[in-house]
Structures are given as C-alpha cells and as structure tokens.
Amino acid sequence: MDGRQQKRPRGGGRVRNAVLWDALRTVLDRIAPEDGPRDVVDVGGGTGGFAVPLAELGHRVTVVDSNPDALAALERRAAESGVRVRSLQGDAIDLPDLLGPDAADLVLCHSVLEYVDDPAAAMTALTGTVRPGGSVSLLTAGQVAAALHRAIAGHFDDARRVLTGTSGRWGEGDRMPRRFTRETLSSLVRGAGLRVAELHGVRIFADLVPSGLADADADSAEALIALESVAAVHPVLRDLATQLHLVADKPVS
Numbered sequence: 549m550d551g552r553q554q555k556r557p558r559g560g561g562r563v564r565n566a567v568l569w570d571a572l573r574t575v576l577d578r579i580a581p582e583d584g585p586r587d588v589v590d591v592g593g594g595t596g597g598f599a600v601p602l603a604e605l606g607h608r609v610t611v612v613d614s615n616p617d618a619l620a621a622l623e624r625r626a627a628e629s630g631v632r633v634r635s636l637q638g639d640a641i642d643l644p645d646l647l648g649p650d651a652a653d654l655v656l657c658h659s660v661l662e663y664v665d666d667p668a669a670a671m672t673a674l675t676g677t678v679r680p681g682g683s684v685s686l687l688t689a690g691q692v693a694a695a696l697h698r699a700i701a702g703h704f705d706d707a708r709r710v711l712t713g714t715s716g717r718w719g720e721g722d723r724m725p726r727r728f729t730r731e732t733l734s735s736l737v738r739g740a741g742l743r744v745a746e747l748h749g750v751r752i753f754a755d756l757v758p759s760g761l762a763d764a765d766a767d768s769a770e771a772l773i774a775l776e777s778v779a780a781v782h783p784v785l786r787d788l789a790t791q792l793h794l795v796a797d798k799p800v801s
C-alpha cells in the first residue's frame with residue numbers, strides 16, 4: 549500500500565487541494581497501517597473527484613449520492629480510469645438502510661453538509677456507517693472566509709450578514725444554503741458521538757491571491773502549497789479558510 553499511498557491526485561487544482569489530500573493520506577495511513585485496501589464510503593461523492601483517486605489508490609470505494617446524473621458521470625470517470633467504484637443513489641440520511649451499520653473504515657462527506665435538510669440527522673447517519681476505530685472526513689464551506697471574500701469585493705453589508713446570521717449566508721442571492729465555523733462543525737460532530745481528531749483550513753491564501761501569482765511558475769505553486777500546509781493548522785489562520793476540513797474518529801468502545 550505504501551507506494552500507492554504516495555500517489556498524488558492527477559489533474560489541476562493541486563494547489564487548492566494539496567492540504568486536503570495530505571490530510572486524507574494521513575488518515576488512510578492511520579486506519580490502514582498495514583497492507584490492504586480499506587472500505588471507503590463517499591457520501592455525496594458526486595462525479596468522483598475524490599472517489600476515483602481513492603479507488604486508484606486501491607481502496608474499495610462506494611459513492612452514495614442523491615443525483616443520478618452525477619452518478620452516471622462518476623461511472624464514466626471510473627471506467628476511463630480503469631477502476632471500479634460502486635455507486636448507489638440515495639440520500640445521506642438513508643445510509644443505514646443502504647449500507648447497514650459499520651460498513652466503512654473511512655466515510656467522506658465533502659461539500660455536502662451545506663446542502664442536506666438536517667445536518668445533525670445526516671451526521672448521525674454518517675456515524676452509524678463508520679466502524680469503531682474508523683474516521684469521518686468532513687469538508688464544509690467556511691463562514692468566516694465568506695465574510696472576508698464579500699468584504700474584499702466591497703459587499704460590506706453581505707459580509708456583516710454572513711457573520712451575524714446563523715446559517716452564514718449573505719442574502720437571498722447566496723447560492724450556498726449553509727456555512728460552518730470551527731465551533732459549529734465541531735459541535736455537530738460531538739453531538740453525533742464522534743471525537744474531533746484534526747481540523748485543517750483548506751485554501752486560506754489560495755483563494756485570496758490573484759491566480760496569476762499562484763500559478764506564475766512551478767516554484768510559486770510549490771511555495772504556496774508549503775504556505776498553505778503551515779497555515780492549515782495555524783490556530784488563527786485555519787479559521788479563515790474557504791473550506792474547513794475536520795477529521796472525526798469513532799471511538800472503539
């Protein structure tokens with residue numbers, strides 16, 4: 549497994565996703581320290597941006613998504629990559645019926661909690677799906693970053709509404725139904741009986757600097773990745789990230 553774990557995701561977005569993939573590799577190393585694939589369930593896995601690279605690493609991956617078109621695109625992507633990914637249409641809340649209890653060593657739920665009807669109920673379903681000793685990887689939109697980005701664009705009232713509203717939205721035109729802070733996400737996780745293991749800020753500077761600077765040359769991209777890696781766990785800067793990545797563990801007993 550070691551050789552495969554070192555494999556980097558293909559395609560663009562490496563600067564924006566480097567912190568996330570480093571964190572996922574660390575989780576997989578922890579739950580699969582020896583040889584052998586692990587069972588991964590990607591809830592709301594969409595077109596397979598995470599599922600297919602994880603299958604390429606050798607894991608047994610199941611995607612549960614409510615959108616049949618996304619699943620069709622996932623199946624094409626998996627076929628083109630020469631890997632098998634099981635796809636199931638369904639709602640996150642129906643995971644217990646779809647997969648049964650303790651079905652996965654690792655459950656991904658990336659950019660989905662923003663959209664579900666009831667995040668607490670979805671978290672309970674995720675918790676039931678992961679085995680004791682396993683982990684849940686959550687990625688959500690960051691509330692503080694949204695305020696920063698609106699303010700930098702000159703939308704000061706929007707920025708204030710993002711910070712003062714409970715759902716972290718800037719108004720009716722905001723297409724994001726819900727955003728999270730470190731506190732609201734951690735509290736959701738604890739409420740479902742999981743332990744917060746790690747919290748990373750994803751895209752702290754990458755979405756603030758002009759893309760021309762970030763992509764100017766390979767050295768700039770590497771320097772930005774190194775900066776993002778340090779900032780991701782900085783106690784102040786991580787709260788400013790466009791996305792919050794939380795790894796939660798399910799206790800063994």
Ligand SMILES: C[S@@+](CC[C@H](N)C(=O)[O-])C[C@H]1O[C@@H](n2cnc3c(N)ncnc32)[C@H](O)[C@@H]1O
Nearest residue numbers: 592593594597613614615618639640658659663
């Ligand atoms: C923004 S996309 C994220 C896709 C993928 N997880 C990623 O990070 O690239 C959100 C995905 O969640 C799915 N989704 C939204 N609500 C859902 C729900 N209640 N249950 C299952 N999937 C859901 C959508 O169909 C979509 O594929």
